[in-house]
Amino acid sequence: MRHAAPEDVGLSSAGLDAVEAAVQAQIDAGMIAGAVTLTARHGRVARLTTMGLKDIAGGEPMAEDTIFRIFSMTKPITGTAMMILHDAGLWHPDDPIAKHLPELADVQVFAGEDEAGRPILVAPDRAPTMADLMTHRAGFAYGINIGEPSDRVEAMYRAAGVQQSSDLNDLVARLATLPLAYQPGTRWRYSLAMDVQGAIVERLSGQTLPEFMRTRIFAPLGMIDTAFFVAPDKKHRLATLYLKAPDAALTPLPGNPLRPDPEAEPRFAMGGGGLFSTAPDYARYAQMLLNGGELDGRRIVSAAGVREQMTNRLPDDLLETRFVAGHQKFRPGFGYGYNGVVFTDPDLAGVPVGKGTYHWDGAAGTWFWVDPENDLLFVGMIQLLSYVAPPLQATTQTLMADAIKD
Secondary structure, three states: OEEEEHHHHHHHHHHHHHHHHHHHHHHHHHOOOEEEEEOOOOOOOEEEEEEEEEEEOEEEOOOOOOOOEEEHHHHHHHHHHHHHHHHOOOOOOOEEEHHHOOOHHHOEEEEOOOHHHHHHHEEEOOEHHHHHHHHHOOOOOOOOOOOOOHHHHHHHHHHHHHHOOOHHHHHHHHOOOEEEEEOOOOOOOOOOHHHHHHHHHHHHOOHHHHHHHHHHHHHHOOOOOOEEEOHHHHHHEEOOOOEOOOOEEEEEEEOOOOOOOOOOOOOOOOOOOOEEEEEHHHHHHHHHHHHEEEOOEEEOHHHHHHHHOOOOOOHHHHHOOOEOOOOOEEEEOOOOOOOOEEEOOOOHHHHOOOOOOEEEOOOOOOOEEEEOOOOOEEEEEEEEEEEOOOHHHHHHHHHHHHHHHO
């Protein structure tokens, strides 16, 4: 992506300085070790900034090509993989999930516990569909082994070891033994739905998920540092992952507590959270979305597919319940498309972005958004696991509004 002075693309240098100052303030306060941020408008990079340290103990500064664990920022890319297959006519939103994963044909729904504490299971009112799967409404849970399980279904997922599956087929086989957490379509629950999508990508394409993403998305887009593992000759570029507890200093983690960093391409590639990437690489993906599915003359997905991914799918009555997933606070005007948030009414949501802005974030603090109305994208990369992580996405979105001049 070509670079340009901020003013040449209708941005204020002083406004971008303020965006970066907000991130730098978190470094100065000891909340994060360092960051890489990238702002692009009208297809050109207006600012690519490195701040702070990649590794505190070694005193290594952040670099433009520092590699980050992007965790759930994998999800939008999995959504794009699904839309490529949708373009090919291989699935439809109304399809039952079991049409593509027959193992899930007899799935039941958790309906409480009996007097002996045994789970009560009932038949679903209707089969969970692909539309449910693409919007976290199918009824799946997550099963991540951190903290106490939030409910009985989450405990059942952990007991079944879904996060320890050997590959995506094994994941589906384990899910076939577990109930849905609620009747399909009736609620929104953050889940391993995008990992299930990864299994469908493999079934429909005949490729592994890493191979499909590499050949159909990363290579065509020139995303040279994005993969489900970090190659040995790039390992020195991987940012240290830090933990931050309240009233405690940043603590480096010897490993990834959510899932060990693989040394080679994993058999169990998680479409919901397994990728590593850089700010420039992810900006190329984001620019493809802004361009309606193509970059540098190479089409990845149809313009219609991008529109479908970036269109809100949640009804108003569900948004009125104001549920939360990390920093994502769903509410009227702040909905969800396929694998990411969609702003349908920024004024109502209270965030000064353009209508139709699409965004998501990751467990280690990475974040991005694409704003079609303002033809703008932003990528922010840090490496912090913390319940007290600063809301940098909302902060930088608010400040960016003052940087847009025309």
